[in-house]
Amino acid sequence: MTRIPGMRLLPWPGADGRPLYLSDTPAEGARIVGRIADSVEVLRLGVGRALLEQSPERLNAAAGDAERLRLFAVRLVRSLAEVITVAVCRGERVTAAAADPDERQRLHMARVLLGHALHLLMDPKVPCPQADFMVGRLIESLADALRVADRLGEQLRAGGDGDGGRHGGTGGAG
Numbered sequence: 001m002t003r004i005p006g007m008r009l010l011p012w013p014g015a016d017g018r019p020l021y022l023s024d025t026p027a028e029g030a031r032i033v034g035r036i037a038d039s040v041e042v043l044r045l046g047v048g049r050a051l052l053e054q055s056p057e058r059l060n061a062a063a064g065d066a067e068r069l070r071l072f073a074v075r076l077v078r079s080l081a082e083v084i085t086v087a088v089c090r091g092e093r094v095t096a097a098a099a100d101p102d103e104r105q106r107l108h109m110a111r112v113l114l115g116h117a118l119h120l121l122m123d124p125k126v127p128c129p130q131a132d133f134m135v136g137r138l139i140e141s142l143a144d145a146l147r148v149a150d151r152l153g154e155q156l157r158a159g160g161d162g163d164g165g166r167h168g169g170t171g172g173a174g
Contacts, residue, residue: 009089011040011082041089041149044082048146051079055139059132066124069131073121076138077114083145084110090152103148110141 007021010033014020022033062068084107091099091107117134120126 004092008034008037009092010037011044011085011089037089041086041153044079044086045146045149048079048083048142051076052139052143052146059135064128066128066131069128069135070121070124073117073131073135073138076135076142077117077121080110080138080142080145081114083142083149084114087145087149087152090149090156094152094155100151103151106144107148110145113137113141 004021006024008024010020010022012020022030022037024030058072059069062072087103087107091103117138120134121131
């Protein structure tokens with residue numbers, strides 16, 4: 001999580017798929033986009049929490065049904081990727097003193113898991129026990145990434161952001 005001075009990483013990519021940044025200018029347009037970014041972050045974290053809450057029921061419903069398990073795993077992968085993005089965006093906005101190297105490492109490991117999960121889950125020949133194991137790891141990583149994003153949101157609300165509050169964002173309700 002490396003901060004680019006004067007810029008805020010947005011939680012969606014640009015048209016070319018690369019990271020998209022918003023200038024720290026106090027212009028009204030920047031404040032509006034900053035508030036939209038805050039809302040997107042809150043929405044993505046809410047989807048992640050909802051998936052976690054539904055996990056026991058979904059796992060029970062998918063017991064022995066490889067296709068249902070894979071569909072749930074794909075939703076977990078998408079949500080985990082979005083929650084990691086929110087955590088990275090928030091991490092870039094906290095001051096260097098507030099950054100936690102352990103959280104950076106946990107987010108890195110979650111990204112590695114995403115790569116493995118996509119590879120494994122796209123193979124229809126993967127047996128259910130391996131898919132079950134991967135889904136369990138995805139659920140754990142999603143819960144961990146949500147904790148990181150929430151902690152960073154708390155730091156931003158406490159004034160640990162690097163933009164001095166110019167975008168009016170609070171880091172969302174976590």
